[in-house]
Amino acid sequence: SQQGEEDPQALSIQEGENATMNCSYKTSINNLQWYRQNSGRGLVHLILIRSNEREKHSGRLRVTLDTSKKSSSLLITASRAADTASYFCATDGDAGGTSYGKLTFGQGTILTVHP
């Protein structure tokens, strides 16, 4: 069954604004990853946050993780038209278990950034 639920399903903003996407999951995890998918392309890894981390930054990206609420958020600051894409969260297995790299993806948030 699907592990991640993403919210909102679609987000439309103007260039320069911040975009926040949320992800909730059901079981305990080892880590959570965020990926971007441009239309008609494969997924590109953005950032990984481990279950013992609460916040992580990479450039204009900020990811938070709240394991007590089983949720994560991805913030893109000062968005650009080139950020237009679908964004997916993916969780890795049950905490302490061996997942063999099995990622379970959320349904994704479609982000549109208008110039």
Add this chain to the structure above:
Amino acid sequence: DTAVSQTPKYLVTQMGNDKSIKCEQNLGHDTMYWYKQDSKKFLKIMFSYNNKELIINETVPNRFSPKSPDKAHLNLHINSLELGDSAVYFCASSRTSSGVNEQFFGPGTRLTVL
């Protein structure tokens, strides 16, 4: 010097046919995966191989058979294609089978079954 490549990019075929999709990675990774993305963009893992050994085999019809001749290649053969097999199939690889590794995705193969 594409990292993960797939062929073909598009595949249109009739119900009942057998088809194959090929995947190659030049990253020196040990682990490769096949994912299926449906029309609602839901992405689900199908198989994973680590150094040519099958390590993940999700609930997938046995009409789907992966083959890994070496750790740089993972092919997917589909027998007796059905309408419901229409989807985009992505190959991916990671350095090892540990979940802390990022996965590198190929460009996808859009399969349309008529």
